[in-house]
Amino acid sequence: MTKNYVGEYRQKLVSAEEAVTLVGSGDWVAYGHFAMAPRFLDEALAKRKDELRDVKIRCVCPMQIVEVAKVDPKYEHFIYHSGFLSPYDRHLGDRCMHISGLYHNGPATIRNGHAAHPRVFFLKTAPMDNHGFFNFGTSCSYHRALCDVADHIVVEVNNKAPVCLGGEQESVHISEVTHVVETDNYDMPVLPHDIPATDVQKSIASHIVEELEDGCTLQLGIGGLPNYVGKILAESDLKDLGVHSEMMCDAFVDLFEKGKITGRCKTRHKYKMVYTFALGSQRLYDFLDHNPACGIYPVDICNNPEEIGQNYKQVAINNAIMVDIYGQVSSESADFRQISGTGGQLDFTYGAWLSEGGKSFICMPSTNRLKDGRTVSRIVPFITPGNIVTAPRTIPMFIVTEYGKANIIGKSVWQRAEMLINIAHPDFRDELIKDAQKQKIWTRTNKIE
Structure with missing residues (x-):
């Protein structure tokens, strides 16, 4: 019989506002990539601006404006970084700093300690399955490497995220997760299907x-x-x-x-x-x-x-x-x-x-x-x-x-x-x-x- 993980899930279920208290001044925080960047956790962290200083956030091509960058144009509280700038990142101008690198080297860069150690990893996932796993949805990227090294993992669950089968290293288990945050299941960011060619x-x-x-x-x-x-x-x-x-x-x-x-x-x-x-x-x-x-x-x-x-x-x-x-x-x-x-x-x-x-x-x-x-x-x-x-x-x-x-x-x-x-x-x-x-x-x- 498969173990029931519902009890553990409930114990770890908190609000976004409580989850972001894991972040302290001077910390590095990682966000999920592309369409799986967290929205609720980002907004909750941005609201703590006046309590924090010198928090560094890293992401890759988020399909939304990152609130922590938007609320702090002078870099006093948050310094936001992107490994690949999305249109939303470009809109931020000099409030988005770039982290360069070969994309395929990302996991080794994280695991081998070349990049700054992330205290917390915030990411959007699909809902937990019967075996206790949260699928990374449309972004595998180097999410598993970030899970392996972060002190805390916080998943922002969204039932509109598709379950994307591996492959490998496409999920994180409830036993590894510090907190679970539920959302209003906001829509996945979409791009036009039929972009006309010139x-x-x-x-x-x-x-x-x-x-x-x-x-x-x-x-x-x-x-x-x-x-x-x-x-x-x-x-x-x-x-x-x-x-x-x-x-x-x-x-x-x-x-x-x-x-x-x-x-x-x-x-x-x-x-x-x-x-x-x-x-x-x-x-x-x-x-x-x-x-x-x-x-x-x-x-x-x-x-x-x-x-x-x-x-x-x-x-x-x-x-x-x-x-x-x-x-x-x-x-x-x-x-x-x-x-x-x-x-x-x-x-x-x-x-x-x-x-x-x-x-x-x-x-x-x-x-x-x-x-x-x-x-x-x-x-x-x-x-x-x-x-x-x-x-x-x-x-x-x-x-x-x-x-x-x-x-x-x-x-x-x-x-x-x-x-x-x-x-x-x-x-x-x-x-x-x-x-x-x-x-x-x-x-x-x-x-x-």
Whole structure:
């Protein structure tokens, strides 16, 4: 007979206001990631502002405004950090500090003590099951690592969180939990299912899809481009696709329901759609709930390049802000302003390189329109000061704009310059050639088509 954990649950059940008294001045506090960031506990902690000083909070891409940052713009009481900035984090401006790192290294960074020790871990979970476990819902990420090291774990239970099957390390047991906080079961944060693609994104998608083959394993992200790639694939003749993707998104649901995804050709986690977090529509969350076709894994498994590289024909599709004519990729900052984070871009770009028949794509429009009305090239002579190099020039394979794609692997500096200038906007090619000449990476044999 299964043990009944209801009594232990009731003993640990408290209000959010009582739970946050675990936090003292000077502590580090961890929040759940993405759609599983806690709302009730965050609001309750923010109300203790005047009682506390120098409390540091860390999160990853929360899909809500974090109250502790909002109430303390001078960092006197709370200093808020994000490992990957969400739109809500960007809205906070300098009230959100960035913690950089390779996403797949997150669990080891926590467990090995490289990161500051979290006294308390606050996270949203699905309700406790009959065996006493709280499922991490749509964010496995490095939640288990935080549970392993935190002095206290407080779960904020929400019955609208889907139960996302592992995989592994996708839950925490009542015996490990200090407090349980119940909520009004507020809705999961949702993203639009059908984000329209621009004409430029459609052109980029067409360049990518012509490189894909039967049996390839996909990594897609969020936005108009991956959605449109999914639409093209859904109507294509490709078959037996697999999924090994940091993020589970709505495009995969469409492909699965069209019969395009089987996972039959995968050589790792065969037949499973592997991911470490999910963001999307309510339809996506309903699809994930108790679905054995999907396996959520901690990020040190899902995003481990060697794990990714074991898949057959792994495809990685990611966005960039700027690429220089050497092949360096900047995807997370604009001047000195952090926009997002390294995330899993480098993990999957390198993982695809390690894969038999794998291909990686770094995608961007050829130009960017600035606030002052000027249009500038996204392909540049060199990464400008203040911008962060997300992927070094030794890792990316295909760079893609609406003007074509360039496979820069194994190419010399002058070959790279020629190939990348060829896919720059025509209005900027002459100037880029002059820059390449100044930088002594242009030869008499170079030519632009």
